[in-house]
Amino acid sequence: MWRPASDRAAVAERATAEPAPELAIRSALSMESASPRGVGAGETSMSDWEASAEAWITSMGDRGDRSREHVLDPPMRALAAGARRALDVGCGEGRFCRALRAEGIEAVGLDPTEALLREARRRDPSGTYVSGRAEALPFEAGSFDLVVSYLSLIDIAGYRAAITEMTRVMTPGGRLLVANLQPWTTATPRNWPEGKGGWITVGTERRYYAFDDYMEERSGWAAWRGIRVLNHHRPLSAYFSAFLGAGLELRAFEEPPCLGGDPDFADKYARVPWFHVMLWQKPDVMPVETGR
Numbered sequence: 001m002w003r004p005a006s007d008r009a010a011v012a013e014r015a016t017a018e019p020a021p022e023l024a025i026r027s028a029l030s031m032e033s034a035s036p037r038g039v040g041a042g043e044t045s046m047s048d049w050e051a052s053a054e055a056w057i058t059s060m061g062d063r064g065d066r067s068r069e070h071v072l073d074p075p076m077r078a079l080a081a082g083a084r085r086a087l088d089v090g091c092g093e094g095r096f097c098r099a100l101r102a103e104g105i106e107a108v109g110l111d112p113t114e115a116l117l118r119e120a121r122r123r124d125p126s127g128t129y130v131s132g133r134a135e136a137l138p139f140e141a142g143s144f145d146l147v148v149s150y151l152s153l154i155d156i157a158g159y160r161a162a163i164t165e166m167t168r169v170m171t172p173g174g175r176l177l178v179a180n181l182q183p184w185t186t187a188t189p190r191n192w193p194e195g196k197g198g199w200i201t202v203g204t205e206r207r208y209y210a211f212d213d214y215m216e217e218r219s220g221w222a223a224w225r226g227i228r229v230l231n232h233h234r235p236l237s238a239y240f241s242a243f244l245g246a247g248l249e250l251r252a253f254e255e256p257p258c259l260g261g262d263p264d265f266a267d268k269y270a271r272v273p274w275f276h277v278m279l280w281q282k283p284d285v286m287p288v289e290t291g292r
Contacts, residue, residue, distance in 0.1 A: 048230055049115075049116070050115055051228075052226070052227040052229055053115035054115070054226075055225060055226030055227045056092065056116070057093050059226075059227065062095075064095055066261045066265060067275070068095075070258050070259050071256050071257070071258050071269065071275055072150075072151075072179050072256065072275055072277065073099070074256065075277045076096070076150060076177065076277060077099065079175075079177050079252060079277065079279050080100060080105065080146060080148065080177055081103070083100070083105045084106065084146075085107075085108075085143070085146070086100050086105050086106070086144055086145075086147070087109075087143070087146070087147045087148065088100070088108070088110065088150065089110050089134045089147060089148065089152055089162070090110070090111055090151075090156070091109030091110060091116075091129065092113070092116045093116050094116075094120030094124055094129060096148065096150050097129070098123065098127070105146070108128045108130060108144070109127065109130065110130045110131075110132045110137065110138075111131070111132075112132065112133050114131060117131060134162035135157075135158040136165065137165045137166070137168070137169050139169045141168050141169060142169070142172070142174075143171075144169055144171065144174060145170070145171045146175050147166045147170055147175070147176045147177070148178075149162075149166065149176070149177070149178045149180070150179050151179050151180065151181070153180050154181055154186060154231045154232050154233070154234075155229065155230075155231065155232070156232070157219075157232060159232070159234065163176075163242045163243060163246050164246050166246075167248060167282055170282045172282060172283070172285070172286075173281065173282060173283070174281070175251070175279055175281050176279070177278075177280075178277065178280070179275060179277050180239070180275070180278070181275060182273065182276055183214065183236050183239075184198075184209070184214065185198065185272075185274040186220075186234075187212060187213060188210075188211065188212075188220065188233075189210055189212040190213070198210045198211055198272075206271070209272045214235055215235050217232070217233065217235070217238060218233050219231065219232050219233070243278075243280050247283065248280040248281065249282075250279075250280055251279045251280065252277070252279035253278050253279075254276065254277040255273050255275070255276050256275065256276075256277060258270065258273075
């Protein structure tokens with residue numbers, strides 16, 4: 001298995017904080033506070049993804065952006081090894097499905113954004129790409145021995161339902177491989193300038209990274225490189241409660257380092273790493289719920 005080894009002047013300058021680093025994600029930092037709206041929030045997010053699809057496709061290119069290439073892809077590929085049939089929930093333009101297929105894994109991609117699915121099918125005509133939502137997966141129980149959520153959970157309004165559905169379609173002993181943002185990167189202070197990262201700077205010096213209201217689940221707009229979508233912040237404990245509540249067992253938790261790329265990018269990432277990777281497993285026999 002892969003194993004990698006208060007300053008008032010600063011606060012006053014928060015409106016000129018650095019632009020968010022290239023996050024290599026379908027989801028970036030939440031910048032404007034917005035109240036979660038359940039299904040409505042999901043619908044708004046899908047509409048925004050349709051409008052942002054072209055910019056997203058351009059930003060990903062063939063290899064993904066530098067966070068995918070230099071941070072997430074090494075552990076995600078390693079932890080996916082050995083799978084036979086995989087489902088990529090929130091597959092976007094299909095990049096990771098193509099990577100899995102190149103490793104001999106039968107991969108199915110699912111996404112609610114038709115423009116991204118069209119691009120996935122164009123790039124991979126023999127692949128399987130399905131329109132659908134994570135909260136109601138259109139597959140039979142036990143269909144996949146690997147389910148992947150590669151930076152898609154913070155796009156999903158009903159994340160608890162989505163995790164339950166991902167567990168349902170997994171075989172007994174199957175694995176759920178998750179790459180997600182560290183929650184402190186989505187806990188952006190209120191009234192923060194949209195499209196800015198959390199770094200507080202004085203002159204050209206990065207002093208520290210700001211976040212606030214960490215325990216409050218909320219939604220907010222993320223904007224970068226012509227993309228503007230609704231994201232959802234949750235504390236890490238909320239995600240863990242959902243995974244454990246679905247009956248899953250944690251097998252690996254990684255905070256992967258940045259391996260190569262631009263030195264300035266690597267320095268920012270080393271100081272405030274904004275990704276983690278988790279591998280969860282479905283027991284061979286799921287616990288039986290008993291009434292009181």
